[in-house]
Amino acid sequence: MNHQTILVLDFGGQYNQLIARRVRECAVYCEVLPHKTPLAEIAAKKPIGIIFTGGPNSVYEAASPKVDPAIFSLGIPVLGICYGVQLMAYTLGGHVVSPDSREYGKTVTHFDTASPLFQGLPATGITWMSHTDYIDRLPEGFVSVAHTDACPTAAMQDLSRRLFGIQFHPEVLHTENGVAMLRNFLYRVCGAKGDWTMGGYAESTIASLREKIGDGKVLLGLSGGVDSSVAAALLSQAVGSQLTCIFVDHGLMRKNEGDEVEEAFRGRDLQFIRVDASQQFLQKLQGVRDPERKRKIIGEEFIRVFEAEAKKLGQVDFLAQGTIYPDVIESGAGEAATIKSHHNVGGLPDHVEFKEIIEPLRLLFKDETRALGRELGLPEYLVNRQPFPGPGLAVRIIGEITPEKVAILQEADWIFREEIQKAGLSNQVHQYFAVLTDLHSVGVMGDGRTYDYTLGLRGVTTTDFMTADWARIPYEVLDLVSRRIVNEVRGINRIVYDITSKPPATIEWE
Numbered sequence: 001m002n003h004q005t006i007l008v009l010d011f012g013g014q015y016n017q018l019i020a021r022r023v024r025e026c027a028v029y030c031e032v033l034p035h036k037t038p039l040a041e042i043a044a045k046k047p048i049g050i051i052f053t054g055g056p057n058s059v060y061e062a063a064s065p066k067v068d069p070a071i072f073s074l075g076i077p078v079l080g081i082c083y084g085v086q087l088m089a090y091t092l093g094g095h096v097v098s099p100d101s102r103e104y105g106k107t108v109t110h111f112d113t114a115s116p117l118f119q120g121l122p123a124t125g126i127t128w129m130s131h132t133d134y135i136d137r138l139p140e141g142f143v144s145v146a147h148t149d150a151c152p153t154a155a156m157q158d159l160s161r162r163l164f165g166i167q168f169h170p171e172v173l174h175t176e177n178g179v180a181m182l183r184n185f186l187y188r189v190c191g192a193k194g195d196w197t198m199g200g201y202a203e204s205t206i207a208s209l210r211e212k213i214g215d216g217k218v219l220l221g222l223s224g225g226v227d228s229s230v231a232a233a234l235l236s237q238a239v240g241s242q243l244t245c246i247f248v249d250h251g252l253m254r255k256n257e258g259d260e261v262e263e264a265f266r267g268r269d270l271q272f273i274r275v276d277a278s279q280q281f282l283q284k285l286q287g288v289r290d291p292e293r294k295r296k297i298i299g300e301e302f303i304r305v306f307e308a309e310a311k312k313l314g315q316v317d318f319l320a321q322g323t324i325y326p327d328v329i330e331s332g333a334g335e336a337a338t339i340k341s342h343h344n345v346g347g348l349p350d351h352v353e354f355k356e357i358i359e360p361l362r363l364l365f366k367d368e369t370r371a372l373g374r375e376l377g378l379p380e381y382l383v384n385r386q387p388f389p390g391p392g393l394a395v396r397i398i399g400e401i402t403p404e405k406v407a408i409l410q411e412a413d414w415i416f417r418e419e420i421q422k423a424g425l426s427n428q429v430h431q432y433f434a435v436l437t438d439l440h441s442v443g444v445m446g447d448g449r450t451y452d453y454t455l456g457l458r459g460v461t462t463t464d465f466m467t468a469d470w471a472r473i474p475y476e477v478l479d480l481v482s483r484r485i486v487n488e489v490r491g492i493n494r495i496v497y498d499i500t501s502k503p504p505a506t507i508e509w510e
């Protein structure tokens with residue numbers, strides 16, 4: 001692929017992936033590399049610019065990450081952010097101090113709009129500060145181009161060497177015009193052309209997949225989730241019927257979901273195999289109540305069914321996976337992370353022979369993966385699908401799993417999701433679903449006593465699913481959902497809404 005590249009050197013800050021995503025949003029390709037990456041490797045990638053991320057350290061700590069000073073003499077523009085700017089100042093002979101009063105959060109900041117970073121933007125604005133140290137003596141050749149009441153150098157630059165640094169975080173939304181500042185760096189300083197688009201990515205990836213695969217056979221496990229669906233669509237366009245997708249339907253999907261996956265892929269140019277293994281899974285899960293046992297059984301069974309089906313195909317050459325960039329970064333910023341350690345349900349099949357793994361989405365963030373899916377003509381319900389646990393409804397049915405309980409939960413969950421969508425909340429509530437508890441309680445319906453299940457509703461807002469807050473779904477919506485479910489789904493007479501965040505709870509109940 002022939003596109004300009006920005007390198008993001010990772011110093012361990014919490015917003016590092018976000019910086020990379022913002023750069024990509026500006027239509028410029030970028031890669032995240034560990035800060036220890038040797039200079040020769042950095043230079044070999046011929047980046048048009050380098051960004052140092054923030055990090056938790058202070059430059060004077062002995063163990064704090066450092067950088068080879070020669071990086072500033074490559075003639076490549078560098079932008080240091082937070083720890084990145086302190087490191088730049090320190091390495092080039094400036095001085096950093098730890099003041100008594102620390103600046104944290106939203107801060108009024110004044111900019112020199114003659115600086116290429118701030119050109120075309122207001123002279124004063126709010127920025128997001130998250131640091132204790134600041135630069136009190138600039139390195140030679142630098143001038144300060146932004147300040148706050150407490151911090152004389154909120155940004156600095158050396159125009160002749162094209163070195164820049166900012167103390168605040170342009171990548172977070174709390175910083176007004178932060179993305180415009182990054183854009184300025186990319187376009188005004190680094191000479192970016194904006195050559196990273198999903199259309200272009202699809203085209204060049206399809207071409208390179210064709211070349212790599214030749215007339216080989218490719219096997220992909222399709223789960224119905226966004227990543228594997230987009231991988232399937234991409235590979236299908238590249239090699240058509242040389243691709244076989246195996247969709248193991250464990251019968252624990254949400255209502256209609258199995259059929260939706262089938263509908264999306266049936267007509268495409270690929271071999272699509274749907275294995276209805278629901279009986280088999282239910283049988284294995286009979287009497288099992290422990291969440292971890294459930295997960296384990298499903299994971300193992302999944303692999304077994306997949307392998308049995310794959311065997312029928314004979315030798316395959318490539319096993320494709322829908323690994324995306326955050327998986328790669330999380331497992332070590334591109335170091336030795338070829339295989340996703342946590343496959344959706346179980347792991348890699350042991351008994352399928354293949355020569356090589358293909359991961360055509362390895363470079364993409366989640367939102368890019370979705371954009372690519374749209375580009376490839378996948379339906380919106382697949383592209384926008386919420387995360388769904390591999391073990392499916394098994395971990396949303398507390399206690400033993402029976403076909404009756406699966407059916408009850410599917411119906412109730414369907415109503416909840418439908419009402420959230422109708423209320424226009426589906427983009428604000430990032431994950432929402434129903435949980436069937438194992439608790440019976442007494443109710444009254446008409447003139448009769450009922451003794452039915454209690455259903456839990458869960459809605460969360462989150463950016464990364466590592467932490468989450470419970471969603472403030474309006475009472476009117478909850479009320480409507482509650483009335484509809486109790487009226488329309490037999491077997492439920494009480495509904496509760498989960499108001500715990502993660503931590504201390506997790507998003508799923510099991």
Ligand code: XMP
Nearest residue numbers: 344387388389390391431465502506507508
């Ligand atoms: P928890 O419950 O750990 O969930 O807060 C965090 C996110 O991960 C999803 N999840 C899973 N996804 N396989 C998956 O692919 C699994 O086994 C699994 N368990 C939980 C969950 O839906 C949430 O988005």
